[in-house]
Amino acid sequence: MARVKHLVILDSFKLLQIKFPYIHWPLGWNKICTLLERCTHDIQVTAIQWQKPPDSWVKINTDGSALNNPGRIEAGGILRNQNGELILAFSVPLGQGTNNQAEIEAANFGLAWCMQLNYRNVILEVDSQLLADWFNSRAAVPWTILTQL
Incomplete structure (x- = not known):
């Protein structure tokens, strides 16, 4: 050590x-x-398990990635029904931007597909606490990305 x-x-x-x-x-x-x-670093491990959405709902899990911040960004996601069966999966390059832009674009891209496939009862799961806070109005959205939400 x-x-x-x-x-x-x-x-x-x-x-x-x-x-x-x-x-x-x-x-x-x-x-x-x-x-x-x-300096010390406290490591906390939290077990997380994916849960099926309720009947007549779908769940979309999205993630955004930035190689550098800012840098090349990409988005991905997976849409499943109430039985956990795959409906749609996507991975898309987004060009240049920040990690937060990638997270937002991933959620937007996934939700747009839900609308296009005529799903109205949608649960969105993301791994970005900041994005969740923005969507739930618990944090102020920077003006530079306000139009993306």
């Missing part, structure tokens, strides 16, 4: 030197390295 921590500190040190060359060596770096050594 100590070796792993040491390698993380060295990599972080190199990154910080490149990103912040104006911090004078060695005084500033020693303090930063000491702070980094004290």
Whole structure:
């Protein structure tokens, strides 16, 4: 564990030197390295299981991906009926954008297909808490993507 921590500190040190060359060596770096050594990361594992939608409903699960943020973005999703049977699956390149744009476009693309296939009782599941908060008006939507929702 100590070796792993040491390698993380060295990599972080190199990154910080490149990103912040104006911090004078060695005084500033020693303090930063000491702070980094004290950092901890709590890992929480949550088991999640897909559940079928109620009778006469469909469920669409979507996800967006950005290789960099911003960078090349893509969207994907899967639509299933109340028996869990596949109705539609999609994967589509979206060009350039952010991870949040990819999440929004994935949901929009999936919901548009639901409408086109004449499904009106639709449950949308996403893995983006921010997107869920935007849809449920629990967070302010940035003006730059407001028209996408």
